Each structure stands twice: as structure tokens, then as C-alpha cells.
Amino acid sequence: MALQLNPGDKYEKFEILSVARKYDGSWVYRCTAEGYEQPLAVRVSLDSVQDEDTARRALREITVLEELTNTHVIRVFDSGMGANDHWHIVLEGLDGARLDHWHDFDRPMPAAQAVGLIHQACLGLAEVHARGVVHRDLKPGNLWVEPDGNLKIIDFASARGFGANALAGDNVTTQHVLVGTPQYAPPEQVYSSTLTTASDVYSLGVILYELLSGHCPFWADRPRSEVVRALADDPVDWMNAHVKQPIVPLREHASCVKVPENLADLLETCLAKKPEERPKDAGVLANSLGWVLHHELGQAPVATMLVTDPGGGVAYRMVPPGAHRVGFGPGLDIRLRVEGDDQPWALLEWEGPPKQAELRVLDGGRTITLNGQPISQRAAIGAGDELGIGGFTLRLTYPRA
Structure with a gap:
């Protein structure tokens, strides 16, 4: 019983x-x-x-x-x-409500608010993806909004690790069994036995599309709730749409005519049928959404990072809200020098003012210091604090409130 x-x-x-x-x-x-x-x-x-x-x-x-x-x-x-x-x-214990209880999805949400919420989800998921874990069931019911507007991911029952990070003997192979919620499932669930971090990006893209438009991505003529009711017991129709139907361009919805073109283009990329054509993980998407918040929606000022090399040379890096991989390779978000591999040493996460940025150490075998003291896991970076990474010194300046 x-x-x-x-x-x-x-x-x-x-x-x-x-x-x-x-x-x-x-x-x-x-x-x-x-x-x-x-x-x-x-x-x-x-x-x-x-x-x-x-x-x-x-x-x-x-x-x-x-x-x-x-x-x-x-x-x-x-x-x-x-x-x-x-x-x-x-x-x-959390106060607040699930996103689908907190917001009526038939009513379009202002772009800055919608992007801000999904940006927060990306910041939470960036650490998950950096650890080699795929969530696999991102949906409004698994996103919790607290009274102050802070968003948390609340359910990881479907999560899987991949490669060396496989959890409890699991990996991200699905054996062609539908995982998660059909309304938000990526198309590769139909034709592939493996899900990647780009699969989670697709699910977040569907949620953001719904928040902005009040519609599902594939049906312009019916509100979201009507489609959800009609397909409540038909996962096959959902998956056929994800695999075969083109999305309705976001700006064709009357409520989205003024949505910035860069945001509409980014969302279309997130909903690409092929995972390799999407942002590869939540950290990359967080940075793109942070750019939109700052440049297109005027919601998020950027911070400035002063980087001093071991020889005393200085350089500046602009740091918009996002999850930035820090290290020595050319493919990283905040690279300290051109040469080196793309294995990040740390993840710098910043939601924007008035919050402080936080540094998450990704490799315990490498020494990173904050004001001369080693960081073991995560640390908040205050104005004037000094980070030490591989002989380089980093100092973050926040924008004025």
C-alpha cells in the first residue's frame, strides 16, 4: 500500500x-x-x-x-x-508557486520578464551541465518562482549523467523510450538513443516561446491551453510536431511583433530540429540571453573584469549576466590567454545587479584563490575582491545601481 x-x-x-x-x-x-x-x-x-x-x-x-x-x-x-x-x-522549504501556477500561459508575458526567468533557469542549469548531467524533463511544473521572483529548478528525478559522469550506473541513453513530458521533449527522442545538454536547451526554448507568445510553437490559431487539452493523451502528436512541423515564427504572433529580432532568431536556434544547431548547453544560452537583456531590452548592465597577467600586462573583459567559463583556451567565455585547451577552470555566474557574481570551481585539482585564500567549491565575488587563477589576477567591477 x-x-x-x-x-x-x-x-x-x-x-x-x-x-x-x-x-x-x-x-x-x-x-x-x-x-x-x-x-x-x-x-x-x-x-x-x-x-x-x-x-x-x-x-x-x-x-x-x-x-x-x-x-x-x-x-x-x-x-x-x-x-x-x-x-x-x-x-x-520554498514559498511561491510552480511557474505554470504562477503565470497564465495563455497570456503573453512581457519580454524582459520572460527572458529574465529563463535566464535564471539557465544559470541554475549551467552548473548541472558543467558537471556532465542532462536534466531531461524541463517544463513549467519543474520551475519554481519564489515571492521575490527568484526561480529554482525543483525536480531532478529524470536526470542522467553521461560519459565519466554517469550517475548510479545510468547514462543518457533512452533506449527510444519517451522520457519527460511530450510537450517539451526534444525531437531527437524519436530518432536517437542519446540526449545531450542541447536537449535541455530545446525544452527551455519551448517554455520561453510559450511565455512570450501565449501559444505552443507549432499552432498559431489556438491558445496554448486549448492545444494542451486536445493533446493531453496523445504523445505521438506532440512528438510528430517536434520532429516534422516547422515552428510558427515568433513575431507572427500579434503580441510578439515588437519582440527584438535577435531574441526571435535566438529562440528559433534553440528550437532547431538538430541538436548540433542549437546553443550547446545552458551556459551558452545564458550568455546569449544576458546579451539580449542588456543590449535589446535594457534590463541588465554589464560588469567589467580587469585581468592582470603574470608579467603585469592588463586586459579588460566585459561580463554580461550569464554563466561564463573561465580558463586558458580560445573557446572559453573568459579566456585569460589565447593558448591552452578549452577545459574550463571555473564557472563565473552572475545574474546581474544587485546580485554579486559567484565563482564555481570546476576542477578540484587546480588552485584558485580569493583574496589569497584557496576556494574549494563556490564563493561570492565582492567589489574589490581579487581572484587568482594560474598566475593571473582577476578583479570584477560592478555597474552602479
């Missing part, structure tokens, strides 16, 4: 306050627990773990979340196996 808890119930050390969200295999509860001062949520499996596949699915989400530190990804505090072999994950 499925374990379904009610307000007032006790589960392990948790006092259940309310049911927050319901998933197919687990429920999330608001709760209190001894030893925690902040509001909590606990995700508990409905059924006990009775086979290896169930255990791997639980371990996968725990493995992904425990190592993430981004403010745009839900935090995990603990995990374990409870009575009768039900797994649980202890998460931060």
Missing part, C-alpha cells in the same frame, strides 16, 4: 504540516524537524524500494542535488531510507 502522509502525521523525525506537491512515485510534504531552523520539505517515496531500478532512480536525484550549490536549484540537506524501505530527501 502506498505511503501517503497527512498533516499531523509523524514520519521518522519529521512532523508533517501539509502536502506540497504530488509526483507519480513520491509526495513532497512541508514539515518541521528537530535540528533544523529553516522551513523544510521532505520528499518521500510512495512505495518501498523493492528492486534495483527503483533504488537507482532515488539515488540519481540525490546524487545530482547533493553536489549543486546554485541559488537557482533547490537545495538538499539530507537523504536516507526510512521505515519499510521508503526513501526520502530533505529539501529546503
Whole structure:
């Protein structure tokens, strides 16, 4: 019998306050627990773990979340196996609502607000992609908007690692079984057994298109809700559209006539049928959206980075809001010198003012310092702080508020 808890119930050390969200295999509860001062949520499996596949699915989400530190990804505090072999994950308690509850998707959202939300999702996902993990089920129901407008990705149950980063014995091969939600699934799910970070970019592109237009990308004559109702039980029609139908150009919608051309072109690229024609990952998309926010929508001033080389020479780098790969190769976003490979040393994430940028170390074997002290994982970069990377000194200047 499925374990379904009610307000007032006790589960392990948790006092259940309310049911927050319901998933197919687990429920999330608001709760209190001894030893925690902040509001909590606990995700508990409905059924006990009775086979290896169930255990791997639980371990996968725990493995992904425990190592993430981004403010745009839900935090995990603990995990374990409870009575009768039900797994649980202890998460931060969130105020706010899912994006599809927070916003009526039949009503177009102002471009700056829509781009800003998806930009935040990209910042959260950039760390995930940098770790070699694909989310595989990005949709409005898995994006949470807090009262202050901060967006968090809240569900990684479908995530997979690839290559050396495979999680719990998994990888991103799908064996031609539909993964995630058909409305947001990339076309390669039909013809390929492998998903990449560009697959997540496609899903974010669909969400952004819907936010901007109030329509699904393939039907101009019906509002989004009408299409969703009509195809609720027909994943085949969704996948046929993703694979075969061209998207309706964004600016053909009356509400999108004034959307900047560069934004419309970027969105069309995100929704390319072939993954290799899209931005390759969320970090690249974050930087492109940051450019649009600054240059086209006037929403995000840029910061300036002063780079001093070991010989005392100086150079300047413009840093728009985004997720910037820092290192020594020509293919990186913030390159310290021309020669070198494209393996990034760190990820510099900046949402724009009034937030501070944060540096996420990507290779624990390389020494990066902040004001002379080694950084082990993530650190906020204040005005006047000095970063040391491979003999180079970096200093970030923020725009005036």
C-alpha cells in the first residue's frame, strides 16, 4: 500500500504540516524537524524500494542535488531510507508557486520578464551541465518562482549523467523510450538513443516561446491551453510536431511583433530540429540571453573584469549576466590567454545587479584563490575582491545601481 502522509502525521523525525506537491512515485510534504531552523520539505517515496531500478532512480536525484550549490536549484540537506524501505530527501522549504501556477500561459508575458526567468533557469542549469548531467524533463511544473521572483529548478528525478559522469550506473541513453513530458521533449527522442545538454536547451526554448507568445510553437490559431487539452493523451502528436512541423515564427504572433529580432532568431536556434544547431548547453544560452537583456531590452548592465597577467600586462573583459567559463583556451567565455585547451577552470555566474557574481570551481585539482585564500567549491565575488587563477589576477567591477 502506498505511503501517503497527512498533516499531523509523524514520519521518522519529521512532523508533517501539509502536502506540497504530488509526483507519480513520491509526495513532497512541508514539515518541521528537530535540528533544523529553516522551513523544510521532505520528499518521500510512495512505495518501498523493492528492486534495483527503483533504488537507482532515488539515488540519481540525490546524487545530482547533493553536489549543486546554485541559488537557482533547490537545495538538499539530507537523504536516507526510512521505515519499510521508503526513501526520502530533505529539501529546503520554498514559498511561491510552480511557474505554470504562477503565470497564465495563455497570456503573453512581457519580454524582459520572460527572458529574465529563463535566464535564471539557465544559470541554475549551467552548473548541472558543467558537471556532465542532462536534466531531461524541463517544463513549467519543474520551475519554481519564489515571492521575490527568484526561480529554482525543483525536480531532478529524470536526470542522467553521461560519459565519466554517469550517475548510479545510468547514462543518457533512452533506449527510444519517451522520457519527460511530450510537450517539451526534444525531437531527437524519436530518432536517437542519446540526449545531450542541447536537449535541455530545446525544452527551455519551448517554455520561453510559450511565455512570450501565449501559444505552443507549432499552432498559431489556438491558445496554448486549448492545444494542451486536445493533446493531453496523445504523445505521438506532440512528438510528430517536434520532429516534422516547422515552428510558427515568433513575431507572427500579434503580441510578439515588437519582440527584438535577435531574441526571435535566438529562440528559433534553440528550437532547431538538430541538436548540433542549437546553443550547446545552458551556459551558452545564458550568455546569449544576458546579451539580449542588456543590449535589446535594457534590463541588465554589464560588469567589467580587469585581468592582470603574470608579467603585469592588463586586459579588460566585459561580463554580461550569464554563466561564463573561465580558463586558458580560445573557446572559453573568459579566456585569460589565447593558448591552452578549452577545459574550463571555473564557472563565473552572475545574474546581474544587485546580485554579486559567484565563482564555481570546476576542477578540484587546480588552485584558485580569493583574496589569497584557496576556494574549494563556490564563493561570492565582492567589489574589490581579487581572484587568482594560474598566475593571473582577476578583479570584477560592478555597474552602479
